[in-house]
Amino acid sequence: MAICIFVFVAVLGVCLLSTILLRWNEMRYVRKDLPPGSMGWPVFGETTEFLKQGPSFIKNQSARFGSLFKTHILGCPTIISMDPEMNRYILMNEAKGFVPGYPQSMLDILGTYNIAAVHGSAHKNMRGAVLALLSPAMIRDQHLPKIDDFMRKHLSNWDNKVIDIQQKTKEMALLSSLKQIAGIESGSMCKEFMPEFFKLVLGTISLPINLPSTNYRGGVQARQSIVSMLRQLIEERRACQEIKKDMLGYYMSSEENRYKMSDEEIIDQIITILYSGYETISTTSMMAVKYLHDHPRVLQELRKEHLALRESKGPEDPINWNDYKSMNFTRAVILETSRLATIVNGVLRKTTKEMELNGYVIPEGWRIYVYTRETNYDSNLYPDPYSFNPWRWLNKIMDAQKYLFIFGGGSRQCPGKELGIAEISTFLHYFVTRYRWEEIGGEELVKFPRVEAPKGLHIKISALPTEERK
Template structure:
């Protein structure tokens, strides 16, 4: 038998394989090139757009700050990408960011991802703009303003925290889970007080799907976080409608937010049921993650830096160093030119504030936990300080969130000493969390 003939026959599959791989590589390259070309516009900053539909979302979520740093090193502080289902301009320029947040009406409106909008609701305060945003914000501010905090919310928060912490001595606990319970339960108590504690626990168990769904890709396929988030939203709406119906059928009055919204007490704008339910879901979601994570990280940092226990401004420094919120999104409703940069209609702008929190010009030794830096006059009101947002979108529950964290830390720090267990790990993107829990051993003073 001719060995050359045998070798030629055996080589055919390999040749076909190489040919197929070569075609696939060319197809992938052309697909990436086509996706970049279709988003090219005069004045749009440089960058890459990744794959059609998915864009660069995978790298953005997996690499987080490293993704941003690599892009900034290559393209500068303003660049384009495609993340979370939308073409997006990422902005790390502090002056431009400040301008965007303070000038919403000039072609830019709130532009949160589709997953967040659909799961929190079309009428949630983060999704609406213009007159409706003004009315809804006014209603919420009246419920969480200084007078409401002093007369109603602070006494309730104080009572809840003392009860919540009373039996922790001698236990080994997951402080991440405990602070999540704290943040969710205290919010539920303030929103609707006439439900048992068992309801709070059941409600939290399903509400966790809302949180995960809001930061997922909007792919409505069973088994995805987005799909579970949408299903959970329907359950939550049914539960809240039942509570609303009972309230309206009862002549009793309650000292909670829901009663004031239903009876329109101390509320300037009357919310319809859709608006009311979306605000309750949004208040629970926003207060849940930020309050619980800031509290957990404060305990983590205080454990690692015990000398600062007696210093002030722990909450501000924790929010800065942990960067619970990495930035905010805006959407262009018309072509917008900003500082020589074109933002096409329909594109989003990600005001990425994380890097500002680590700017050595603003915060010397930025990666050091140093609450005393906030004693410096004017730092809280610095032009680039955006821990709680800015402009008309500044967090309406800022003061209430600080109150919750402060009261918890007051009782925890004055009552207990604690030590961390081994194996704790913190990740800071896309969410600040301890994947395996943050376990501590608690003892009473």
């Protein structure tokens, strides 16, 4: 009997304490001019619900509080905006009090000098350096030949194999980027770099609590290892006084009329470029393979475009700039894959001063999550929005419509957009002209906070018969 009373009192005490903590945390953020919403637990807020439930959590909160509501996620008080017009205003008006507002975990792991975090003149200087590296002329003359050479080799021995296309596209995105950015090809450094980089990626979306066995601790430690490797590479290049024609060589070279970066800035830029390209390229490539398998008519049209291109070339002739620019349906497949899979759910901004939005006052230093996911499924913008229909993108107006946030918006639009599309296009070219494939296992796909197959996405590959290559 005494034990039962003790258990009852303990449970009652826990419930009472939980109620007090929740109420106390809500009271901390009570202001009549704040948007409605809920703040969850002290410190943790509603991070667990946000990461586990994702779109369902945001939809439920929006149904309760409207398209602009407050919450507390990833260690920060945050306003979530689901209104397309409001989202466009925020993204297009950085100079009016909005700066990047990425969570502390991402800032710690990508570095304080990364282009996504800096603003003002620092952002202008660094973005200028990145854009010079990713101009159409640079893609045509420097990057595309390297991408083509890499893809030929990477996809050369997949015949009659069962592969995890998720793992293969992850390796593809990272190794291809390492070759372009720092001239690093397969070898001991790649083997050492890859597992550390994968841990770094996991740590970027986590609570910034530095405890053993947490993704955050793993990400911070992985960053330290990667910084050490990149610093050693920079020192080796300086010692041999060799100037290589890659992104690292460009950053290290001294030219007039160009912003000169410190080693710390160079390292943070390389990590950020690797991170940004890796997520987008690997996931879009994997999901394109998935959607093409599930939609034979789309695959037939895509293969037709690429086989026609190969007819005008010798077996060993590489893809050139004119070939890439002619891949209209391929580009449509990539855009539709990005939209339907929602590779990017939204972007974070932070207020630099107290601001008014839709009649509410947002305090200085609060994050604003510009949540663009639901825009991708707006039937007014995309008829039959849940169908995979690349043909919708062949209307050029679609690519320029003002609510397209697949690649960000405003002065923060992804500078590597064209390079990323070129890389995925080249991958698809060699994949669909060499192989056909079948899914095995029927693995589950998760689409939040990242698009991934937790157990992998396994496919059985066979060579495309000769008669189908004509």
